[in-house]
C-alpha cells in the first residue's frame with residue numbers, strides 16, 4: 001500500500017532549526033544532527049523553526065531557563081530577570097497557526113532546551129535555585145497541545161535505533177493517514193486503510209489491533225475518523241519487540257504454509273527464531289518471508305500490508321532492530 005507514494009512525495013517535518021546546522025543558539029552555535037541532513041533529507045522537506053530567534057531574542061542572546069512550577073513554568077533570563085513567558089506563548093500561538101496550514105507529518109525537537117525540549121527539561125526552583133528534570137519547553141508544550149496526534153520526538157532519543165525506527169514508522173503511517181483523510185475520507189477508504197495497517201498494528205500492540213478492528217466494524221459512523229486516528233497513533237507508540245514481530249511473521253507465513261517445502265518451512269522458522277534471539281536483525285526474516293510471499297499465491301491484502309514496506313528500505317532502519 002502506498003509504498004511508492006510515500007517514497008516519492010516528500011514528507012514535511014518541523015524541526016528545531018539548530019539541528020539542521022543553523023547558527024541560532026544563544027552563543028551563535030548550532031547542534032547539527034547529520035542523520036537529518038543526510039539520510040532523512042532525501043525524503044523530508046524540513047520546516048526549520050527557532051522559537052527564540054523568531055520571537056526576537058537575537059543571536060547571541062542571554063541564556064534563558066524554566067523556573068517555578070513544572071506544570072506551568074516561567075521562561076526567565078536569570079541574568080537580567082526578563083520574563084519571556086508571555087512573549088513566547090503569544091509568538092507560539094501565531095507560529096502554530098502557520099504550521100497548521102503546512103500540514104506537517106512529524107516534528108523533531110532539540111532536547112534539554114527551555115523552548116524546544118520535549119522531556120525532562122530542567123525547571124529551577126525559584127527559592128533554592130535547584131533544578132528538577134521534569135519540565136517541557138514552552139514551545140514544545142504548545143506544539144504537543146496543538147497537534148496531539150502528530151509524531152513528535154527529541155533528537156537525543158533518535159540516537160536509540162529502536163526509538164528511531166518507531167518514530168520514522170509513525171511518521172510514514174501518519175502521512176498515509178493524512179493522505180486518506182484529504183483524498184477520500186469515506187467509510188470504505190477507512191476500511192481499506194485499516195486492512196493495510198493491520199499487521200503493523202499487531203507488531204506494536206495486539207490490544208490496539210483488536211480495538212481498532214472493532215471500531216472499523218462501525219465505520220458508517222461519522223465521528224469515527226478522529227477516534228480511529230487517536231487509537232492508531234497511540235497503538236503505534238507502543239514499542240515492538242522481537243516476540244511481537246515473530247507473531248506477525250508466523251501469521252503471514254500461515255498464508256503459504258501449505259505451499260512451502262519442508263526445507264523452506266524449516267529455514268523460515270530457524271531465521272525467525274534467530275531473530276527472536278536477536279542474533280539477526282529484523283530485515284533478514286522479513287526479506288526471506290517476502291521472497292516466499294512473492295513466489296506463492298496469497299490474498300491481495302497480504303501483499304498490501306504496510307508492515308512489509310513501512311518506509312523506503314534505503315533508510316535501513318530494520319537493519320538495526
Ligand code: SF4
Nearest residue numbers: 017018050110113116
Ligand atoms: S533549541 Fe530551539 S530555541 Fe534553542 S537554538 Fe535550537 S531551535 Fe532555537
